[in-house]
Amino acid sequence: MTPAAPAQVTEPVADGVAALEVEGVSHSFGAKRALENVAFTVHPGEFAVLLGLNGAGKTTLFSLVTRLYHNRSGAIRIFGSDVRKKPSRALAQIGVVFQQPTIDLDLSVSQNLRYHAALHGMSRRAAEERQEVELGRLDMAERADDKVRRLSGGQRRRVEIARALMHGPRLLLLDEPTVGLDIRARQAILDHVRRLCREEGMAVLWATHLIDEVDGHDRVVVLHEGHVLAFGGVADVTRGAGAATIIEAFTTLTGKDGT
């Protein structure tokens, strides 16, 4: 791969190949069932919201998609590459923002980004170019040499998004990326990621428990206690649940399943 130029990272993909395909995935830790026959797809240019309360299995699903550990059953494919069988190919195409911050507080923004670039085998030159672009469009360029510790929560998150995009992935996974941020910082991050979707055809899986982050044009995956209760466009899911709004739909769906 040549991470320097994201446009060339991948060979042309046949129409219809999903960015992320989760098929019949179940997982358990010991006797505890974390995921049960989970299936959904995200296509390039789609903003998919993985909606679920805490403990619904969102983080487990993220761990499986990013191959922190293996799925026991079913298959996860990223642009057609199975995560278990072709991990390198699959992982090279995803950018991840984890729920917990994962940047080194004592290193500068730029050092953090370079480290990530090195992990992806990028040259120093390519890393410099990508860093300029990614920090630039997040209005963080002038903070490149600052230690992360000196940044605000919202700025740190932006750095993490810039980092996830360093190697030019085409699928972006974000696990509760707005937790702990104020409304403005939250909106700025949502806007940025939606723009990536719209303008660059990025596929996005955005996990959250905050229903108000869902927009009318999004796709939603309603995950509850390890089960996918509904999957589709916002309007379809709302209608399918016989509700008027997505909030109502979510309440109906998760309530119906009974806890």
Place this chain on the structure above:
Amino acid sequence: MTAVHYLRCLRGIVVREALRFLHQRGRFIAALVRPLVWLFIFAAGFRTVLGVSIIPPYETYVPYEVYITPGLIGMIQLFNGMQSSLSMVYDREMGSMKTLLVSPLPRWYLLTCKLLAGVAVSILQVYAFLIVAAFWEIDVPVLGYVSLLPALVLSGLMLGALGMLLSSAIKQLENFAGVMNFVIFPMFFASSTLYPLWKIKESSLLLYNICAFNPFTHAVEMIRFALYGQVNTFSSLYVLASLALFLGLAIYGYDPGRGLIARRGAPAG
């Protein structure tokens, strides 16, 4: 992924580790002070009590300070290896281990890079210690400083791999105090660091067998010989075999499909 990608990745990991180390001056000072306390105080006090007879690689009677220097070098690396394991558990709790593990290169390679980075840091610490020790009349043949290097790489890798293995098994940060009690202290005291093996044999055969089994003893002996430009073949092979075992188990522990990481669902968060 080509060889260039692999090398860039290694460089990135080593640079990060070095930067982190430089930012933690306290850690560097602690790493330096710990063996110096042993050298200045413990060894000075015991030199009159303990006589060390002529055993290879020494050609004359040596003062006790000289005898324990290789063991103190080993101690620096032992602490460093455990410290890296602590930082890996910390990284895992804090999540930054995830960024390493989800990058596209094979996981065994990423872990090995991490290990090499830790070894590089430990070697810096060892040479800083030896510079100070030289002023304390710990005379080492000049070439000894050079012939020591390969031994340091091997022993550093072995002790680092042990730390990594522990980090794959320890779930929480709090358990690290246990590592101190149950790994560092027994390994350090039940070894040839403070007294030669023959002397231990005189007092207890069981203890002697434990010491001879302890990989740390062999790391220390390998270092002792290397410091005088000699090779202790048996100890070197013993260290190499321990390295293979520890590293293999650590990679197993971090395997996405098999090890503890899969069973427990760690990293947390």
